[in-house]
Amino acid sequence: MYKKFTLFVNLLAFVLFLAGNVQGQTKNGSISGLIKTSDGNPASYVSVGLKNTNKTTQTDGKGNFSIKNIAPGNYTIKVSAIGVSAQEKSITVLADQNINTDFSIAESSSQLDEVAINGYKTPNKKPVNLGKIAIAPMDLPQSVQIIGNQVITDQQANRLSDVLKNVNGVAYGENRGSVSGETFFARGYSLGANNVFKNGSRATSGGMPETSTLESVEVLKGSAALLYGGVTGGAVVNLVTKKPKFEYGGEVSMRGGSYDMYKPTGDIYGPITKNLAFRLIGTYEDAASFRNSVNSNRVYVNPSLLYKIDEKTDILLQGDYLKSNMTPDFGIGTVDNKIMDIGRGAFVNAPWAYNQTNTVTSQLNINHKFNDNWKLNILGNLQSYNRNYFSAERPFADTQAANPLPYGIAARNVTRSKTREFTYNEQINLNGAFKTGSLAHTLLVGADADQSRTTSGGFTFNNNLTTFNYGNVNLLDPTTYFGTGTEPGVNVVSETFAPLYRMGAFVQDLVSITEQFKVLAGVRYTFQKTPRTVTTNLATGVQTLSVNSLDKSKTESAFTPKFGLIYQPLKTTSIYASYASNFIQNTGTDINLAPLDPSTVDQYEAGVKNDLFNGRLSVNLTYYRIANDKFAQQALLNAQGAPNGDANIKELNGKTLSDGLELDITGTIVKGLNFIAGYSYNFIRYTETRDKTVYTVPAPTTANPAATRTITLGGVIEGQRLVGSTKNTANGTLFYTFQDGSVKGLKLGASAYYTGARNGGYNDSKIQTYSRLIPLTSFTTFDFSAGYNWKKISLLAKVANITNELNYFVHENYSVNPIPPRQFMTTLSYKF
Structure with missing residues (x-):
C-alpha cells in the first residue's frame, strides 16, 4: 500500500x-x-x-x-x-x-x-448530484452513467430494476421474497441499503422505491467512499426527484397493463408567488401478477416547495410518502438443489401472507452562492420506514438421503416481523474555484453524519411457540400448496432497539495544471459506532444488553484516499487513471473476541470518455480491478492456540479479486433517433482462502475420558465466481420519433437486454461433500414499443419479453423467482 x-x-x-x-x-x-x-x-x-x-x-x-x-x-x-x-x-x-x-x-x-x-443529452457534460460539486463527468476519473427522465418515460419503467438494466456494470441479483427490496450487484459487490440515495441522502430501498416519476437516476460506479461513508465498493445509486418550476404546467396519465395493472399519475407545478414555486406528484398502483395469488397496492405522493430568497440563495423543501402493500413470494423453490419447472405461476407461500410498508421522507436543501466562485450547500434529511411482515419462508426440499420425508417435501416455517426505522442525515458541502499561480483548483470540502434507530419486535406463535411450521408442502404436488389456510396466532413478547451512528469529513481538489492535464486528489475520514442492542421483555419490562467480549459499543474508523490523473488531448476526449480505497464492515470477532476490524479494499480504474459528432454520440470505456487483501474467514486457531471450531471467530487473511470492463454508448446521431447501449464483463472470485485442515482435539466424556473429535476447516474454493455476480451483461435501446409528414409524432422503440451466466445457491467450500451451487444459464429479453404524440396528448404501448423467455433469479437461500413472461403495457398522458 x-x-x-x-x-x-x-x-x-x-x-x-x-x-x-x-x-x-x-x-x-x-x-x-x-x-x-x-x-x-x-x-x-x-x-x-x-x-x-x-x-x-x-x-x-x-x-x-x-x-x-x-x-x-x-x-x-x-x-x-x-x-x-x-x-x-x-x-x-x-x-x-x-x-x-x-x-x-x-x-x-x-x-x-x-x-x-x-435527443438524449450527452452524459459526459452533465454533473451528477452524487458528486456534491458541479464537476462534469468528463473531468472525473471515474465512470458515471445517468438515466434521464426521457428513458424512464419511453420504457415505462415502474421499478428501480427497470431503470438500472440500462446501466452497464450494475446487474440485478434477486428479489428475496419479492418484497424486501431489489438487490443489485455492481462490479461483483452487492449494493446494500447504504448504497441507494435519494437527492443525495441515504434512503431505504425497502418497499420498492417509486421510479416512474423520477427526473433521473444517477450511478457513480466504483468506490464512492471519498464522498460517502459506509458504502460498499461497487457503485452508489441516486434517485433524483422532479423539482418545482416558476411556470404553470403539469401532466396527467393513465397506465394499464397485463395482469390487471392500473396506475394513474398526476403532476402539477407552478409559482405561488414571485419567489415561491411548488410541485405535487402523486400516483396510485393496483396490480396482480403472473404469479398466482400475488398482488400489489401502492400509493405515492411527492410534494415540494422552492423558495428563491434572492439571486444567491434558495431553499428547497421536499417530501414524499410511499405506502406499498405486496404479497411475499419466494418463488418456486428447489428440490435436491435443482430448479424444477413446476409452472411459472406456481405460488407455494401461505395464502394469508402479507408485507406492508410505509416510507416517509422529508428533506431540506439550502444553497447559497457567496460569489461566482464559492458556494455552500446544507442538506438535512429525515426518513421513517415501517414494515409489517408475516409469511412462510423460502421453500427448498432436501435430497431423500438427507430427509426421511418423501421426495419434494419442504417445510414452511413462518416469520413474523414488525420494524420501525428512523434515519437522520445531515450534510454540509463547501465548494469553490480559485487559482494558485497558474494552477486552477476546484475544491470540495464537506462533512456528514448519519444516525439510524431501528426497533424490531420478537414474537411467539399460538401457544407461546418460538417457531411454527405452517405445514409441509410437496413442491411437486400442487394440491398441497394452499395448506390449511389458517393464519397462526401471534403474540409480541419483546422489542429490540438497535442504534447506529456514522460521521465523516472529506476534502477533494480537482487541479487543472493545464487545459489538458488535471489531477483529482482527496481523502475522507469515516467513523462509525454501533452500540450494543437493547432488548425489552414486554411482559416484565426487563431490559437486556447484547453480549460481546468488550461489553461496549463497536467502533470503526478509516481513512479512504482517492487519486486520479486526467488527460484531455481534445475537448471531447478524456483519458484517466485512478486509485481509490474503500473500507467494508465485517461481522464476527477476532481470536480475542474483540469486534473484527473492517477490511480495506483497493480499486484501480482506467478509462476513456469520448463525445463525438458535436456531442451527438458518447462512447465511454472503463477497465477496473478491485482487490481485497483482508477478506475475513474462519480463524484456524483460537486465542489459546487450540483448533478453532467457531465460525464467528475470524481472521483477516483471505483475498478476493474483481476484474471488469464496461462500455457505455449514448447518442442522437439523427434528429429524433435516440439510443443507449453497452456491455459489461465482471469476474469476482476468491483468490486465497483457508486450505482444508483436519484436527483431532480432546472431547472427554464421563464414559470415555480419552474420547476425541475432529474439526475440519476449509475456505471457499478459489477461482469460483461469487454467487449473485453476473459474468456478462449487455443492453441496447433505440427510439425514433418521426419528425415530418403524415406520420409526424409517431414513435417506435425497441430494447434488448442480455443477462449472462451466474450462480445461485452457495459457493462451494473445500470441506463440503456435495455442491450447493445452482448454475444459471444466460438469457436475452426483447421489448418493443410504439406510440404517438399529438399536440399535448401522447399514447405509448409496449410488449415486454416478446419471445416469452423463461429463466430465473435465485437468492442464495433458494428464493427462486422466474422472470416475467410476455406482458403488455400502455400509457396515455396529457400535458397542460
Whole structure:
C-alpha cells in the first residue's frame, strides 16, 4: 500500500514539475455568460460555440458557460440545441480580457425539457448530484452513467430494476421474497441499503422505491467512499426527484397493463408567488401478477416547495410518502438443489401472507452562492420506514438421503416481523474555484453524519411457540400448496432497539495544471459506532444488553484516499487513471473476541470518455480491478492456540479479486433517433482462502475420558465466481420519433437486454461433500414499443419479453423467482 502511494505521489510531483515549466503566459481572451429560457429560468446543457472554430462548450445546470483561450479577433457566437431555435451574436475578443455576454432563447423551460424527446443529452457534460460539486463527468476519473427522465418515460419503467438494466456494470441479483427490496450487484459487490440515495441522502430501498416519476437516476460506479461513508465498493445509486418550476404546467396519465395493472399519475407545478414555486406528484398502483395469488397496492405522493430568497440563495423543501402493500413470494423453490419447472405461476407461500410498508421522507436543501466562485450547500434529511411482515419462508426440499420425508417435501416455517426505522442525515458541502499561480483548483470540502434507530419486535406463535411450521408442502404436488389456510396466532413478547451512528469529513481538489492535464486528489475520514442492542421483555419490562467480549459499543474508523490523473488531448476526449480505497464492515470477532476490524479494499480504474459528432454520440470505456487483501474467514486457531471450531471467530487473511470492463454508448446521431447501449464483463472470485485442515482435539466424556473429535476447516474454493455476480451483461435501446409528414409524432422503440451466466445457491467450500451451487444459464429479453404524440396528448404501448423467455433469479437461500413472461403495457398522458 505504501509503495503504491509513494509511486503515485512521485508521479504526481513529476507531472506538476513539468507543467510548471512548460506552461507559458497567454495573451488570449475568454467569453462567459448566462443563457436563460423565455420564462427567465436557466437554460441547462445547451450548446454554445464560436462559428467556424472548434471552440464549443455546454451550459451547466445553472445556464452558465465559459469558453477560454480564444485568440483576439471578431467572432460569431452561436447558441443551439436539438429542437431549439438557434441564436447568434457577433462579439469581439480582446487579449487578456473576459467578455461577458448573455442570451435568452425563445423556448420556455418546459419546452426545453420537452426537447429531450428529440435527443438524449450527452452524459459526459452533465454533473451528477452524487458528486456534491458541479464537476462534469468528463473531468472525473471515474465512470458515471445517468438515466434521464426521457428513458424512464419511453420504457415505462415502474421499478428501480427497470431503470438500472440500462446501466452497464450494475446487474440485478434477486428479489428475496419479492418484497424486501431489489438487490443489485455492481462490479461483483452487492449494493446494500447504504448504497441507494435519494437527492443525495441515504434512503431505504425497502418497499420498492417509486421510479416512474423520477427526473433521473444517477450511478457513480466504483468506490464512492471519498464522498460517502459506509458504502460498499461497487457503485452508489441516486434517485433524483422532479423539482418545482416558476411556470404553470403539469401532466396527467393513465397506465394499464397485463395482469390487471392500473396506475394513474398526476403532476402539477407552478409559482405561488414571485419567489415561491411548488410541485405535487402523486400516483396510485393496483396490480396482480403472473404469479398466482400475488398482488400489489401502492400509493405515492411527492410534494415540494422552492423558495428563491434572492439571486444567491434558495431553499428547497421536499417530501414524499410511499405506502406499498405486496404479497411475499419466494418463488418456486428447489428440490435436491435443482430448479424444477413446476409452472411459472406456481405460488407455494401461505395464502394469508402479507408485507406492508410505509416510507416517509422529508428533506431540506439550502444553497447559497457567496460569489461566482464559492458556494455552500446544507442538506438535512429525515426518513421513517415501517414494515409489517408475516409469511412462510423460502421453500427448498432436501435430497431423500438427507430427509426421511418423501421426495419434494419442504417445510414452511413462518416469520413474523414488525420494524420501525428512523434515519437522520445531515450534510454540509463547501465548494469553490480559485487559482494558485497558474494552477486552477476546484475544491470540495464537506462533512456528514448519519444516525439510524431501528426497533424490531420478537414474537411467539399460538401457544407461546418460538417457531411454527405452517405445514409441509410437496413442491411437486400442487394440491398441497394452499395448506390449511389458517393464519397462526401471534403474540409480541419483546422489542429490540438497535442504534447506529456514522460521521465523516472529506476534502477533494480537482487541479487543472493545464487545459489538458488535471489531477483529482482527496481523502475522507469515516467513523462509525454501533452500540450494543437493547432488548425489552414486554411482559416484565426487563431490559437486556447484547453480549460481546468488550461489553461496549463497536467502533470503526478509516481513512479512504482517492487519486486520479486526467488527460484531455481534445475537448471531447478524456483519458484517466485512478486509485481509490474503500473500507467494508465485517461481522464476527477476532481470536480475542474483540469486534473484527473492517477490511480495506483497493480499486484501480482506467478509462476513456469520448463525445463525438458535436456531442451527438458518447462512447465511454472503463477497465477496473478491485482487490481485497483482508477478506475475513474462519480463524484456524483460537486465542489459546487450540483448533478453532467457531465460525464467528475470524481472521483477516483471505483475498478476493474483481476484474471488469464496461462500455457505455449514448447518442442522437439523427434528429429524433435516440439510443443507449453497452456491455459489461465482471469476474469476482476468491483468490486465497483457508486450505482444508483436519484436527483431532480432546472431547472427554464421563464414559470415555480419552474420547476425541475432529474439526475440519476449509475456505471457499478459489477461482469460483461469487454467487449473485453476473459474468456478462449487455443492453441496447433505440427510439425514433418521426419528425415530418403524415406520420409526424409517431414513435417506435425497441430494447434488448442480455443477462449472462451466474450462480445461485452457495459457493462451494473445500470441506463440503456435495455442491450447493445452482448454475444459471444466460438469457436475452426483447421489448418493443410504439406510440404517438399529438399536440399535448401522447399514447405509448409496449410488449415486454416478446419471445416469452423463461429463466430465473435465485437468492442464495433458494428464493427462486422466474422472470416475467410476455406482458403488455400502455400509457396515455396529457400535458397542460
